[in-house]
Amino acid sequence: MIVLFGVAVPGLTFALSGDASDGPAGLELNAVQTEGRELYAENCATCHILSASNAVGRVGPNLDVLRPNVELTLDAIEQGRARGAGQMPADLLQGEPAQAVAQYIDLVAGRVR
Numbered sequence: 001m002i003v004l005f006g007v008a009v010p011g012l013t014f015a016l017s018g019d020a021s022d023g024p025a026g027l028e029l030n031a032v033q034t035e036g037r038e039l040y041a042e043n044c045a046t047c048h049i050l051s052a053s054n055a056v057g058r059v060g061p062n063l064d065v066l067r068p069n070v071e072l073t074l075d076a077i078e079q080g081r082a083r084g085a086g087q088m089p090a091d092l093l094q095g096e097p098a099q100a101v102a103q104y105i106d107l108v109a110g111r112v113r
Contacts, residue, residue, distance in 0.1 A: 024052035024112045029104070032096075036104025039097050047086060052108035059086035067110040073102035 029037065037053060045055035049062040060081075068076070077098045080090035093101060 024108055027052075027107060027111065029107070032100045033104045033107055035097070036100035036102070039093065039101050040104055043092055044101065047088070050105065050109060051112040060088060063105055063109045064112075065110070068105060070099075070102040070106045073105050074098055077101065 040050065040053055040055070044050075044060075045053055045057060047057040047060040049056055049058075049064060051064050076088065077093050078091060080092070081088040092098075
């Protein structure tokens, strides 16, 4: 029993350290990507489809199909977009929050069904 406890404690310590968290489909999210997931839910999920966040928005593009890289996502966040029926405002997020969302989308888009 003592050996089992000795093994469990380091595992628990690692799990609570905040270095990584379980993401969708078993993907490891680092702290920045975890923040990006939260910010995506607050700022993006209403308009965009992203299976990893259970987002079913219908105004903006389906990010699972588009699979944008970090640079494209940052450009869209900073410059905004006006296409079709919807318009994404410029500077929806800035700096580190924008980077966090872009890194999260880059990791998960198109990987969860």
